[in-house]
Amino acid sequence: MTDAALTDPFMVADTDVGSRLLLGxxxxxxxxxxxxxxxxxxxxxxxxxxxxxxPATRHSLVDLLDELGIRILPNTAGCFTxxxxxxxxxxxxxxxxxxxxxxxxxxxxxxxxxxxxxxxxAAEQLVDDGFVVLPYCGDDPVVAQRLxxxxxxxxxxxxxxxxxxxxxxNPHNIELIVERAGVPVILDAGIGTASDACLAxxxxxxxxxxxxAITRAENPALMAAAVRDAVAAGWAARRAGRITRRFVAEAxxxxxxxxxxxxxxxx
Amino acid sequence: xxxxxxxxxxxxDLASGTTVATLVDQWCPSPRGVAVALNGEVVPRSTWELAxxxxxxxxxIVSAAAGG
Numbered sequence: 513m514t515d516a517a518l519t520d521p522f523m524v525a526d527t528d529v530g531s532r533l534l535l536g537x538x539x540x541x542x543x544x545x546x547x548x549x550x551x552x553x554x555x556x557x558x559x560x561x562x563x564x565x566x567p568a569t570r571h572s573l574v575d576l577l578d579e580l581g582i583r584i585l586p587n588t589a590g591c592f593t594x595x596x597x598x599x600x601x602x603x604x605x606x607x608x609x610x611x612x613x614x615x616x617x618x619x620x621x622x623x624x625x626x627x628x629x630x631x632x633x634a635a636e637q638l639v640d641d642g643f644v645v646l647p648y649c650g651d652d653p654v655v656a657q658r659l660x661x662x663x664x665x666x667x668x669x670x671x672x673x674x675x676x677x678x679x680x681x682n683p684h685n686i687e688l689i690v691e692r693a694g695v696p697v698i699l700d701a702g703i704g705t706a707s708d709a710c711l712a713x714x715x716x717x718x719x720x721x722x723x724x725a726i727t728r729a730e731n732p733a734l735m736a737a738a739v740r741d742a743v744a745a746g747w748a749a750r751r752a753g754r755i756t757r758r759f760v761a762e763a764x765x766x767x768x769x770x771x772x773x774x775x776x777x778x779x
Numbered sequence: 780x781x782x783x784x785x786x787x788x789x790x791x792d793l794a795s796g797t798t799v800a801t802l803v804d805q806w807c808p809s810p811r812g813v814a815v816a817l818n819g820e821v822v823p824r825s826t827w828e829l830a831x832x833x834x835x836x837x838x839x840i841v842s843a844a845a846g847g
Contacts, residue, residue: 538846546845561846562814564787564839565807573843574812587847602821603841607814614847723847 520751522719524696525612525644525665529719530556533709533743534585534698535736536723537561539675543571545733549726550580553736558582559614559721561589562604574608585646587614592627594634601638613638614668614700614721615647624674628655632662639663648700651685657692666695668721671712672702675724679708683715690716706735706742713746714754786838793832800827806840813842 521528535555540546550558558577577584586604591597594617601613617634619627626649638645645664649655656667669689672678679702680686690697696718703709703725712720722739729735783790786802793802799815799822807813815822816839822830832838 536847540845559847560843562841563844563846565813565842567806572809572812573845577843584843585847586843589847599816599819599821603814603816603839605814606821606824607812607842616847727845 520747522696524646531740532713532719532747533740534559534700534719534721535582535726536587536721537573537727538589538723539727541727541732543573543576546727547576547580549732549736550577550582552733552740553722553726554740556583557585559585559587559589559723560608561587562600562607584608584610585612585614586610587648588616588634591617592619592630593617594630594637597630597634598637598641601634601643602641605643611642612644612646615645615664626650626670628652631655632658635659635664636662646698651682651689653685653688653692656689656697660693660695664695666698666718667693668698668700670701671699671708672704674701675728676702677704677725678702679704680711680715683711686712686715686717703739706738709739710742710746710749713743714749716750719743784832784834784836784838787840793834795834797832798828799830799832799838802832802838803827803840807842813840815840 522532531554533553533555534557535550535553536559560573586608588597588600591600597617615635617627617630618624631647635645635647639662646666646668647659647664648668649659651669656669659667671680698719698721699712699717700721703722709720720743726732726736784793803810803813818837
C-alpha cells in the first residue's frame with residue numbers, strides 16, 4: 513500500500529471522516545453480529561434508521577455504536593415524501609445530536625429507487641436548515657449535479673437497487689458523476705461483494721456505503737474485512753494510474769533482440 | 780373529535796398534564812438517542828419537562844433502529 517493511499521484523508525464538509533467504508537446497519541441479524549462486522553470493517557461512520565421505540569427491545573443501537581467509537585449517520589430510510597424526510601431528519605438531529613443526514617426519499621417500495629423530485633426538494637430544505645446532507649440518489653449525472661448545486665456535502669449514487677447485490681449496473685454513469693462532481697461521490701446501494709466495492713473506488717468514488725452485502729453475508733465479519741481490503745485496493749489502483757484499454761494488443765516484451773530462427777538453425 | 784392521545788400509533792388514555800418527559804420515561808429505558816414529535820413537530824429535548832400532551836394529540840417517540 514502506498515503512503516499516499518494510506519494518508520489521503522476522506523473529507524466531507526471539512527471533516528475527516530476516516531474510513532472510506534461506511535457501514536449500513538440495515539439487515540443486521542443480531543447486535544453481536546453487527547458489532548463483529550463493524551470492528552472488521554474499520555468503519556468510522558454507520559447509518560441507522562429512525563423508527564418508533566419498541567419498549568420490548570433490550571439492546572440499544574446507539575449505545576453499541578458509541579461503545580465501538582463509531583459515529584452515527586442517521587438515514588431517512590422509508591420516507592416517500594420530502595415532508596416525511598425533513599421531519600425524520602429533524603428528529604434524528606434531536607435524537608443523535610448530529611447535523612449530518614443521509615437523505616433517502618424513495619419512489620416506490622418495490623424498487624426502493626430514489627424519487628429525484630422529492631429528494632431535491634428535501635435536500636434544499638435541509639441544507640437551508642443547517643444540515644450536512646448526503647443524498648442517496650440514482651445514477652443520473654444530472655440529478656447528482658443538481659443535488660450538489662443545492663448544497664449537498666456529497667452525492668451518493670446507487671450501483672443497483674438496495675439489497676439487490678447486483679453491483680454497479682452503470683459504471684459509465686458513475687464515472688460521469690465522478691468526473692463532474694465537486695463534492696465526494698460515495699457509492700451507496702447494490703454492492704453485493706468485495707469486487708463491487710473495489711470497482712466503485714476504481715471508478716473514482718471517494719468511498720462506499722455497504723449494508724446488505726456485509727450484514728446479510730453468511731459470514732458478515734469476514735465479508736466486512738474483505739470489503740475493507742477491496743476499498744483500499746480500489747483506491748490505490750485508482751491512484752496508481754491504470755493502463756488505457758486497447759482494442760488490440762500491446763506487446764509487453766519488445767521484439768528487438770530476438771533470436772532469428774532461420775539463422776540459428778543454420779543452412 | 781378524538782379525545783384519546785395517539786402514541787406511536789397506539790391509542791392511549793393519558794392523565795391530564797402528562798408531559799413529554801413522562802411519556803419518554805414510560806416508553807424508553809433511557810432518554811439517550813431518543814427524539815419526540817408532537818403533532819408533526821419536533822419537541823426539543825430541553826422542553827420535554829414542560830411540554831404537555833393534550834387529548835387528541837399525536838405523539839411519535841423515535842430512536843435508532845437497524846437500517847439505512
